[in-house]
Amino acid sequence: MSLRWQPALLDPAAGGGWAVVHCQQGFLRDANGVLFPRDWLKRLDLPLLSEQGLGYFDGDQVFLMELAHPVEVPDANWQGLRQFMMQDDDTERFRMLGFAAQIGTWANHHRFCGSCGNPMRQHATERAMQCESCGIHHYPRISPSMIVLVTRGDELLLARSPRFAPGVYSTLAGFVEPGESVEQCVRREVHEEVGVSIAEPSYICSQGWPFPHSLMLGFHAEYASGEIVMQPEEIEDAGWFSIHDLPALPASKSIARYLIDLYLARRLGHPEPVLPS
Numbered sequence: 060m061s062l063r064w065q066p067a068l069l070d071p072a073a074g075g076g077w078a079v080v081h082c083q084q085g086f087l088r089d090a091n092g093v094l095f096p097r098d099w100l101k102r103l104d105l106p107l108l109s110e111q112g113l114g115y116f117d118g119d120q121v122f123l124m125e126l127a128h129p130v131e132v133p134d135a136n137w138q139g140l141r142q143f144m145m146q147d148d149d150t151e152r153f154r155m156l157g158f159a160a161q162i163g164t165w166a167n168h169h170r171f172c173g174s175c176g177n178p179m180r181q182h183a184t185e186r187a188m189q190c191e192s193c194g195i196h197h198y199p200r201i202s203p204s205m206i207v208l209v210t211r212g213d214e215l216l217l218a219r220s221p222r223f224a225p226g227v228y229s230t231l232a233g234f235v236e237p238g239e240s241v242e243q244c245v246r247r248e249v250h251e252e253v254g255v256s257i258a259e260p261s262y263i264c265s266q267g268w269p270f271p272h273s274l275m276l277g278f279h280a281e282y283a284s285g286e287i288v289m290q291p292e293e294i295e296d297a298g299w300f301s302i303h304d305l306p307a308l309p310a311s312k313s314i315a316r317y318l319i320d321l322y323l324a325r326r327l328g329h330p331e332p333v334l335p336s
């Protein structure tokens with residue numbers, strides 16, 4: 060099956076095509092969706108920070124207009140990326156918007172060179188920003204992060220961050236630090252966040268996660284030793300939950316939920332879930 064959304068490097072100097080409009084607050088949408096005729100948008104007085112060629116949706120060229128702040132457009136409103144994820148059954152559209160949000164945020168944050176302070180411009184043949192003065196390149200930022208389901212037989216170790224929706228418990232996650240392997244990160248983060256030690260973690264699968272630019276590397280690990288000691292600030296509550304009595308869980312499109320559902324399916328002999336790509 061061919062995918063409806065295909066990223067590609069398009070020249071923003073060319074006219075025509077469709078555009079999504081993004082700023083820190085989300086995407087512009089109207090009754091027709093998130094794609095607007097690009098030439099029509101160009102006639103509006105938009106606070107444009109950057110314009111990027113993104114790729115093809117259903118074979119049509121799609122560009123991104125990254126704005127400094129949200130503006131009022133008649134019969135349109137702004138919607139955050141998380142809302143699209145929660146509402147959208149159209150996973151291809153969410154993939155496009157996740158890509159657009161990451162490229163937009165990156166382009167916004169690389170308008171000036173971090174080395175010499177001069178303006179940056181888009182590289183002609185690569186997805187990169189290049190300094191006009193010192194020549195340094197900046198590629199889109201991706202942050203590798205581990206996510207792990209720790210289990211003890213029929214029990215799952217789940218935790219709450221103060222950022223979660225009320226009542227929701229999830230698997231443990233954390234950013235990989237320079238110089239460490241993902242497996243070392245799994246052990247370190249589990250120890251930092253809940254104080255327990257684990258057996259050798261096994262890799263399950265990965266998921267690009269555009270909040271804001273993570274690559275989630277998903278693991279399973281059996282508990283080895285130690286009592287739960289919660290990390291102040293990061294972890295609001297943590298505990299062992301029976302597979303027969305689980306709390307509210309993360310959104311079904313997340314790898315966190317997939318790792319939990321996969322363990323339950325294997326434990327209970329049910330069909331295995333599929334992680335939405």
Ligand SMILES: NC(=O)c1ccc[n+]([C@@H]2O[C@H](COP(=O)([O-])OP(=O)(O)OC[C@H]3O[C@@H](n4cnc5c(N)ncnc54)[C@H](O)[C@@H]3O)[C@@H](O)[C@H]2O)c1
Binds near residue numbers: 206268273275
């Ligand atoms: N897809 C999923 O199912 C899922 C589930 C949980 C978490 N996540 C994602 O995993 C990532 C990491 O999880 P976490 O928030 O628990 O991380 P974490 O445990 O490492 O702690 C977060 C803290 O790390 C620091 N931080 C922020 N960005 C960083 C970076 N790029 N590198 C190093 N440190 C940074 C900040 O102080 C932040 O408050 C986040 O992007 C989060 O959105 C995804």
Ligand SMILES: [Mg+2]
Binds near residue numbers: 231232233
């Ligand atoms: Mg964490």
Ligand SMILES: [Zn+2]
Binds near residue numbers: 172174192193
């Ligand atoms: Zn420079």
